[in-house]
Every structure is written in C-alpha cells, then in structure tokens.
Amino acid sequence: MRQAGRYLPEYRALRARADGFLEFCLTPELAVEASLQPIRRFGLDGAILFSDILVIPHALGLGVHFEDGQGPVVEPVRDAAAAGRLSTSALAHRLRPVWETVARLKAALPPEVALIGFAGAPWTVATYMVEGGSSRDFAAVRGWAYRDPVGFAQLIDLLVEATAIHLNRQVEAGAQVLQIFESWAGALPGEEFRRWGVEPVARLIAAVKTAHPGVPVILFPRGAGTTYADWAAESGADVIGLDCGVPLEWAARTLAGRCILQGNLDPVALVAGGAALDAAAERILDRLGSKPLVFNLGHGVLPHTPSEHVDRLVALVRRWRG
Ligand code: CP3
Numbered sequence: 001m002r003q004a005g006r007y008l009p010e011y012r013a014l015r016a017r018a019d020g021f022l023e024f025c026l027t028p029e030l031a032v033e034a035s036l037q038p039i040r041r042f043g044l045d046g047a048i049l050f051s052d053i054l055v056i057p058h059a060l061g062l063g064v065h066f067e068d069g070q071g072p073v074v075e076p077v078r079d080a081a082a083a084g085r086l087s088t089s090a091l092a093h094r095l096r097p098v099w100e101t102v103a104r105l106k107a108a109l110p111p112e113v114a115l116i117g118f119a120g121a122p123w124t125v126a127t128y129m130v131e132g133g134s135s136r137d138f139a140a141v142r143g144w145a146y147r148d149p150v151g152f153a154q155l156i157d158l159l160v161e162a163t164a165i166h167l168n169r170q171v172e173a174g175a176q177v178l179q180i181f182e183s184w185a186g187a188l189p190g191e192e193f194r195r196w197g198v199e200p201v202a203r204l205i206a207a208v209k210t211a212h213p214g215v216p217v218i219l220f221p222r223g224a225g226t227t228y229a230d231w232a233a234e235s236g237a238d239v240i241g242l243d244c245g246v247p248l249e250w251a252a253r254t255l256a257g258r259c260i261l262q263g264n265l266d267p268v269a270l271v272a273g274g275a276a277l278d279a280a281a282e283r284i285l286d287r288l289g290s291k292p293l294v295f296n297l298g299h300g301v302l303p304h305t306p307s308e309h310v311d312r313l314v315a316l317v318r319r320w321r322g
Contacts, residue, residue, distance in 0.1 A: 001267075001296060001298075001299060001300045001301065002299045002301040003038040003042075003044065003249075003301060004034045004037055004038050004048070004301070005301055005303065006303040007174045007302065007303050007304065007305040007306075007307060008037055008038065008041070008307060009136070010037050010041075011037055011271055014030055014033055014034055014037070015034075017030060017040050018030055020066060020141050021052070021065075021066035022052070022054070022055070022058060022064055022065060022066065024198055025050065025051045025052050025055060025098070025310075026055070026094075026097040026098070027097065028097050028101040028104055031049075031050045031097075031098075031101040032101055032105050032108060033049060034050035034103045035048065035049055035101070035105050036105070036108060036109075039109070039113060039261055041307070041310075041315065042310055042311065042314050044113070044314070045112075045113065045114060046113065046114045046115075046116050046294075047105065047109055047113050047114070047116065047178070047275040048116040048118060049098070049102055049115070049116065049117050049118060049175065050101070051098050051101070051215035052126055052129060053118075053119060053120030053124065053128075053181055053183075054072055054074065054120075055094075055095060055166075056119065056120065056125050056159065056162055056163060056166065057074050057075075057125065057128065057129050058084040058094060059088075059090065059091045059095045059162065059166075060087065060088065060091065060158070060162060060176060060247055061085075061086055061087065061090060062074055062075040062077065062086070062129065063075040067205060071131045071133060071134045072128060072133050072134065073118070073132065074128050074129055074131075074132055075132070076129070076130065076131070076132035076140075076268070077129045077130055077155065077177060078130060078140065078144065079144070079148070079151060080148060080150075080151030080154055080155075083151065083152075083154050083155040083158065084154065086155075086158060086207055087301055088158070088161060088162050088165070089177065091162055091165060091166075092165075092169075092171060095165075095166055095169070098166070098170070099170060099172075099173045100173075102115070102117060102170050102173035102174050102175050103173040105174070106173065106174025106175075107174075107189070114176050114177055115176050115177070115187070116175065116176070116177045116178070116179055116218075117167065117170030117171065117173075117175030117177070117178050117179070118170075118179040118180070118181060119163045119166050119167050119170075119178075119180060119181070120121040120163070120180070120181050120182075120183070121163075121180050121181060121183075121185075121197070121200070121201050121204070121219075121221075122156045122159035122160050122186065122192060122196075122200040122201070122204065123156070123182060123185070123188060123196045123197050123200065123201075124165060124181060124182050124183045124184045124185075124287045125159055125163070126141060126152075126155055126156060126159060126196075127184045127187060129155070130144055130155075135141040135187075137242060138161055138187040141187075142187070142189060145192065145196060149195075150312070151171060152196075155197060156200050157200075159200070159223045159309050160203050160204050160207070161202050163204055164204055164207035164232070166173060166253055167180075167208050168207070168208060168211045168212065171208070171211070171212045171215050175215075176215070176216075177215065177216050177217075177218065178208060178216070178217050178218065179217075179218040179219075179220065179241070180201060180204065180205070180217065180218070180219050180220065180237070181220050181222075182197060182201060182219065182220060182221040182222065182224075182231075183220070183222045183223075184222070184223070185197055185221035185222055185224040185227075185231070186222060186223020186224065187223065188225070190227075191249050193224075193227050193230070194230070194234070197221070197231070198231055198234050198235055200231060201219060201231075201235045201237075202234060202235050202236050205217050205219075205235060205237060206236060207237040209236065213218055214299075214317030216238040216239060217236070217237050217238050217239070218237065218238070218239040218241055218262055218294070219231060219235050219237035219239070219240055219241065220240075220241030220243075220262075221235075221240070221241075222241075222243045223243060223245070223301065224243075225245070228242075228246060228251075228254075228255065229242070229254050229255065230256050232258060232259050233258070236319060237259065238260060239257065239259060239260040239261070239262050239294060240259050240260075240261060240262065241262040241263055241264075241296065242255075242262065242263030242264035242298060243263065243264060243298045243299060244263075244264055244265070244266040244267075244297075244298030244299060245298075246263070246264055246298075248264075248283060248284060248287035248288060249287065251264075251287075251288065252287050252288055252291075256288060257291060257321060260291075260292040260293070260294065261288055261291070261292070261293055261294070262293070262294035262295075262296050263284070263294075263296050263297070263298050264284065264296070264297070264298035265280055265281055265284060265295075265296070265297045265298060265313070266280060266297075266298055267297050267298070267299055267300060267301055267302045268302070268304070269281075270297065270301065270302070270305050270309050270310065270313060271302055271304060271305050271309070272309075273308070273309040273312065277309060277312065278312075278316060280318065281295075281313055281316050282316070282320075285317070289320065295317050
C-alpha cells in the first residue's frame with residue numbers, strides 16, 4: 001500500500017517533474033515510471049497502478065487538486081441538485097490516460113509480477129466529494145445521507161456506474177487483479193454500513209465479475225471493526241484487506257478459510273524497523289500464513305519510512321516463503 005511514494009528519493013525526483021499531483025497521475029509516462037520504481041528497487045510480487053481514487057470525481061467534472069501538506073481539495077457536492085449536474089459524458093476522455101498507463105505498465109512488467117488496478121469504493125469517494133476533501137467527523141456526508149437518502153443514493157449510484165467503467169477498462173487494458181479501497185468504512189454509521197457501504201460495493205463487484213468473471217477482487221474496508229465479517233460474506237470480494245486494528249487471532253478464526261486475507265503490518269512498525277519490525281511481520285506470517293495470504297501493510301507506507309526497512313521486510317517474507 002503506497003509502495004510508490006514520497007519515502008523513495010526517485011519518486012520525489014519524478015514528482016517534481018509534474019505541476020500537480022493529479023497531472024502526475026494523468027501523465028502515463030510519469031505514472032508508469034512511478035509504478036515501476038518500487039518493483040525495480042524491491043522486487044515485489046505485485047505492482048499497483050500509480051493513480052489515485054480521486055480521478056473519479058475529476059472524471060465526473062469536479063475540480064480536484066492536491067495542496068502540499070494539506071491533502072486533497074475537491075469541489076464539494078452537497079445536495080441532489082449538485083449530484084444531478086454530474087455526468088459520465090466526459091469520463092472516458094478524462095480517464096483514458098489512466099487506462100493508457102495500465103496498458104504501458106502491462107507491457108513493461110515482467111510476466112511474473114501481477115498488475116493490480118484499483119479504485120475507491122463509492123462511499124469513500126463520496127466522502128471526499130461531499131466533505132470537499134479529507135474530514136475528521138464526516139458530518140456533511142453523513143448528514144446528507146440521513147436527511148435525504150434518496151438524493152444521496154443518486155450520488156452513490158452514479159459512483160457505482162462510473163467506477164465499474166473505470167475498473168472494467170483497467171482489466172481490458174491489462175490489470176490482472178483489482179483492489180477496491182473503502183478507506184472510510186469506519187466512518188459509516190453502524191446501522192447504515194450495508195446500505196452505503198457493502199451494497200454499493202457488492203453491485204460494483206458484480207458489474208466487474210459480469211464483464212470479467214475471472215478477475216480477482218481485493219476489498220479493503222478499513223476501520224470496519226466488527227463488521228469485517230459482513231463485508232467478507234456479502235461483498236463478493238475474493239480477498240479482504242485487513243487494517244492494522246484487526247486482531248490476528250480473530251481474523252484467523254473468523255475470516256481465514258472463507259476468503260483470502262491481505263495485510264496487515266502496521267506502517268509504523270515499518271518505520272521502527274529492526275527487531276520490532278521482524279516480530280510484527282513474523283506474527284502475521286505465523287497466525288495467518290497457513291492459509292492463503294497476500295502479505296501487505298495494514299495501511300499506506302509513511303513518507304518518513306527508511307527504504308532499508310522495506311528491504312529487510314521483503315527479505316524476511318521471502319525467507320519465510322522459502
Ligand atoms: O503505490 C500505490 O499504492 C499506488 C498509488 C495510490 C495513491 N493513492 C498515490 C498517492 C493509491 C492506491 C492511492 C489510493 C488512495 N488515495 C486512497 C485509498 C488508500 C488509503 O490511503 O486509504 C485514498 C483515501 C486516496 C486519497 C488521497 N490521495 C489522499 C487523502 C492523499 C493525501 C495524503 C498524503 O499522503 O498527502 C492522496 C495523495 C497521494 N496519493 C499520494 C500518493 C503517493 C501522496 C501525494 C504526493 O506524492 O504528492
């Protein structure tokens with residue numbers, strides 16, 4: 001997760017060549033290079049497309065930009081009238097550079113490295129669109145969903161439609177696995193997580209599986225807590241990404257055997273390095289490694305992570321695998 005990023009000096013050099021972060025994501029030459037950097041350096045098993053979940057609001061016609069040190073800023077959509085003005089008419093035109101990046105990446109990667117495409121889940125992308133960026137309490141998006149569920153459903157439905165197109169086109173361009181980031185699953189009210197979280201994701205996965213029955217789908221419902229089992233059982237995902245808060249014994253008992261698991265090393269353990277990193281990684285391999293496991297972090301690599309710690313982790317997992 002965030003295997004490409006600011007902790008790599010070669011990424012920072014490449015990033016300096018684009019005006020803004022969105023332009024960076026939408027320039028195939030740069031995005032291909034950013035995707036390949038961690039593969040060259042660490043020899044990972046999977047390459048994730050370099051892009052962002054916020055290319056979808058951009059493709060629907062909203063202004064999106066990234067302020068340095070402040071995160072994303074999205075032109076806010078606060079009611080059904082504003083949602084009604086969004087359209088998929090320019091979607092293919094605006095997302096074509098991403099699909100082009102996937103095609104070029106597929107051609108550039110060694111055949112044994114799996115190419116992972118991705119998108120944000122409808123609820124998570126909606127949080128950025130309604131809040132106008134990152135949020136602490138998600139009051140605007142949850143408020144709209146309570147006040148006007150019919151209007152909010154229009155926005156969610158549009159996101160399902162747009163995201164299905166985006167994911168299907170990534171598969172057609174060469175993505176072999178898809179990952180759906182429900183990074184704000186934890187912001188869904190307990191009584192609403194099915195309606196705005198699981199159900200739209202299940203529709204999205206069904207749309208992908210109808211077009212491309214064989215493609216494996218990874219779902220990362222970060223912060224889902226006690227509803228992790230429901231996301232696993234009801235979404236149709238093949239793989240469930242665990243965040244760092246999921247206890248390994250619980251995951252082994254409740255989820256392993258029902259779906260493939262991915263995760264969940266604490267990115268802070270990767271920053272810490274040394275014996276603490278080894279112990280945290282070994283615990284995951286020990287508790288989850290007897291069933292199919294995609295070893296990964298439980299959230300994104302932090303910008304101040306020493307890259308030698310990633311070398312150490314990759315070597316440890318490879319030794320374990322034999
Ligand atoms: O290496 C990879 O994982 C592939 C690329 C990737 C990025 N974003 C690049 C990126 C992926 C898969 C994402 C997904 C993404 N984007 C998510 C879901 C995963 C998660 O983190 O929970 C979310 C919520 C976003 C939205 C987003 N993009 C935010 C909130 C930010 C700002 C945070 C920050 O660290 O500044 C981004 C920017 C972003 N996306 C960066 C990268 C490498 C850092 C910006 C930069 O390099 O200038």
